[in-house]
Amino acid sequence: MLMCFKEKECSSLAGVFLVSMTLILSGCASNDVIEAEAEVVEVEVSEIDPYEGFNRSMYKFNDKLDVYVGAPVSDAYLWVTPEFVQTGVSNFFSNLKDINVVLNDFMQGKGMQGAEDTGRFAVNTTIGLLGLFDVATELGLEKHDEDFAQTLAVWGVPQGPYLVLPLIGPATSRGVPGGIFDAAANPASYVGMPVQLIQMLNARANADAEINFIEEAALDPYVFTRESFLQYRNNLITDGASENVDDLLDFDDEFDEEEFGENVLSNDTVSQVATVEVIDNEIQDVAVNEGDFDRASGSFDKATKSFDDAANSFKIADEKLKQIEAQ
């Protein structure tokens, strides 16, 4: 699958579409802007980010928009809306997205996962009251993250350059047709403006913790966002396969040879460690099976508890509204 990822021959009709999309998008950034930026920064153009000048200004635009519109609206939403409503809204849109997850499961040839996610959608739409409650997760049907951009990657469409899109944020050129397909497969796209606004608000509110973290911890928020976005997407595409993790984690350090002349582990120990890992995995599987019953019975307790929480947060919301009135 990854072999194909790098070969340009694999690109199919979707690839042609993608190239034309890229041309349109790159056309937006006039060459003058890019060159002017590059002269100031004086850093060689990175292979993955050839439109850095354009992307940086788009990033700035999105950031300013978020500071003046996104963040205040999202803060107000998070402050005034009871937590159970927030969770309900989030679950509702997440459930609609599961339709798209199922489609992409099957398009990537993940039959088992596709069947599971179909079950997830069925359970949450019925017992979960149109998706307001995520009953399926409580029952052990985990949420999966699949989208059409990942499917394109599995099919061998190359990633293409990194792009920052207005309002939408980080993407790659592969993500553009991906995003269009995902939107087309999402019922929320067809119901009209208010629902879409709530969907955007929900997405912004859900990303609140991450956005705050970047603000605090990043030395260069643009580079930080780009690097973590590309790595995170890659992790989703490969479903966290360990070879990819190895490549990302196992850095070369030229000092190693000076300080530690010999390899610490011999080949024998390597194979032993591998055996231990297999055993640990099996033990975990057994433990998971035994835990299933406890989890299922526990989920009913949790459901009743969430009703209590709901009643409680109603009270808090009421107090907050009174506070606003008093001001």
Next chain:
Amino acid sequence: MLINKSLFACLLILSFCVNSYTVTANTSEGVEKQLIPVADAAKDIVINFQNVLLDVMKQGTSLDFQARSNLLEEAILKSHDVIKSLRTIVGSKEWRSFSEQQKNQLMQVFTKFIVSTYASNFNSFSDESFVYISEHTTKKGNIIVRSILNIPTGKRKKVTFDYALKKNADGWRIYNIAADGVSDLATRRSEYRRILADPNGFDALIAIINKKNDNYAKQ
């Protein structure tokens, strides 16, 4: 159930054999002074560190930022190879070009930055737990320990943490962490090298990190 139990027994015996074999192999080579299996030493470092994290989170409300930092600094220095991380982030060529004083200065603010990031983000507890998943050895002979952080009340229910450990003179030490496939060193490397590419890069880098540290301390 019967199958499960017999499977358990087999696995226990098998794992015991593997462990004892590892111990004898090590003593004969004289690599390890203590009789600890190589694999478990790396895993223990990670688990002990995670336990400190959970402890600090549980005391999040009673400890202030400085108190949390003190506890975490001790735990990080015991389990991480901070200098190796930093060297990899800035690149060996740049690192060699620094004076001893610059190296010490950067090391000092960088350590404080790592500790502050932890102290600021791990400040409350709502039933989070770490679950050990697996470990394996990479082609270069380092060990990667995979674990999952479960966040029952969070919007994201779980985050996969991969810890990369390398053996130095003190034993296995963490030098890189990836959360859901986002590698800490890779991300920092892009940021730091970008700043260092500037003619006044070193001073700029120190200034930015100091500013971040001040912001954390104000919380």
